[in-house]
Amino acid sequence: MGDTPRERFGDLVRAATPSERRHFVADVWAARGWETTVDGSVVVARTETQTRHIALVASGWFGIRPSVPDEVDVVVALDAAAFDAAASEPSVHVFSLGDLYELVRYGLPSDVGDRLVETHFGTTLGEQSAATRPRRVSFTSRFRSARSGIVLVAVAALLTLAIVATAGVPGVVPGLGGGAEQSQSPPSSTPMPTVTPEPWTIAPGVTTAGVENATLLATAHRRVVANESYRWTVVYRESIAGDETGREVEVVHVEEPHVYTSEVQRVGRLRAFPRPTATEDSYADGSTRYARRPNEPDGIAARVLDPAVRDGPGRHATRAERYVEWYLSTERSRVVNSTVEDGVVVYRVEGSGNEFPRSRDYEFTALVEESGFVRSTRVSYETRDGLGVTVWFEYDAVGDTTVTPPQWAGPEDRPTNRTAEDGVANQTG
Known part of the structure; x- marks a missing residue:
């Protein structure tokens, strides 16, 4: 979990199932006076004069660029790649998770925002440390953990085959690097750019x-x-x-x-x-x-x-x-x-x-x-x-x-x- 209330809020939203996220967003807009319904993968928010179609968008597997559904006016981006993809659509208003946190904390009375977060995620927007909060493990997070385990097993099997295949080949020492004389340098770490939410x-x-x-x-x-x-x-x-x-x-x-x-x-x-x-x-x-x-x-x-x-x-x-x-x-x-x-x-x-x-x-x-x-x-x-x-x-x-x-x-x-x-x-x- 993140160290700040904003980061912890983002972790809670990402750990929820898609259905949980959509119903949470629908309740946030309803608390601001909109009439909301969840229509498939889109939240529809209406007033007497306006209608908004809201979608929650996340990156696909293996870095596949996410797409913005047609006829969507508002996108809640769950990560930086989704934010960039939605921001490229000129007719779409984009909320990062940081923006959504600001909307819940400052765009609603504090008791209403806390009640919504507690109802959907089992915690509040207070300043408690992450260690004191029970972390909800949704089906999505359990599936991600299982998927990570499968990937690790597959990688281990491929490495074993590679070691066996190179055993006995002149000039090649079995190992992760292939060549004995090549020193393995640590991978370069390029920090991911932090998306600063724009005030609305x-x-x-x-x-x-x-x-x-x-x-x-x-x-x-x-x-x-x-x-x-x-x-x-x-x-x-x-x-x-x-x-x-x-x-x-x-x-x-x-x-x-x-x-x-x-x-x-x-x-x-x-x-x-x-x-x-x-x-x-x-x-x-x-x-x-x-x-x-x-x-x-x-x-x-x-x-x-x-x-x-x-x-x-x-x-x-x-x-x-x-x-x-x-x-x-x-x-x-x-x-x-x-x-x-x-x-x-x-x-x-x-x-x-x-x-x-x-x-x-x-x-x-x-x-x-x-x-x-x-x-x-x-x-x-x-x-x-x-x-x-x-x-x-x-x-x-x-x-x-x-x-x-x-x-x-x-x-x-x-x-x-x-x-x-x-x-x-x-x-x-």
Whole structure:
């Protein structure tokens, strides 16, 4: 058995019978929300819009190059030769056993992945040493052992015949090498190349290796929230030596892209600027945006939304896109685990090493859905002058949020003079 969990997983899959492997792969895809059946030597996985034909491929005897069955979309390659053969097919997506291990470990909740492996192979994905695990001996492995014994007996018989045939021949000493004066050099050992599994995409801009393209992820996030109603909470906090010195909490309710309210509460004294929270309370009814400004004659400033952009993504969807790109563009990131909530796979991603904004000890944690929707993000860092900063935002009430005018923007308080432009003093408001 291999020394690492990944290698031990590969050993378990290879030692299983072909039928056991196919049913295991079918259950893995089923755990990810596909409807699966085993049809002969192929696993068929279906959703409402997609169908995948999955085959497990291994090298043939005596190094015969394996072939990929017709009409197969996905291949799980059991060895390097099978991986190379499948990779030569441009229309086939290839999983090595390392990829399959990553899919089971990180593409499923940990308890689901462990349960699948234990059900099919009698062990889990934990870090136990190989010596503590009972090795399952399948019919395939027993057949391979028997076949190896037959081959050894046949080789021994051939060698015996060769020795007898060369006995008494002048200049030839009976032995394995044939000639007495030829020294037998050890066979050269050429290490087999290790196939490094390529990360695969689990969300727009995110692979199993982490956030690869924060811009792509941010764009996908904007597209999701632009078509949903939701409540968005944005928290900004400053501290010195761990003691909080001030915070802002903004709560945004969005019913439609241009129907929303935004209210901000502030506590303490804040030093850094600009901040991700809005600088003023606001309300938009679909055609006009009202901002609460005590210095205005009526305490409210109103601006007519530009009809040309009224059907756009909306102010808060655009803000969120910018924040996702800013805060998740780090030097290092990784997918820690995943869970399934209401049938949706949610990945926990952690990152560090961002220079924004001229910071140190930068870290983030984000919960990302397969669609690219970033459910929540928590960012912490320290500025060069020792100011600790924490930024946190979270979405909830998705699809269930409605908007009512705040009291300060009641009909009797709204100004009658409006400017026909879609602009605001605070670009993040």
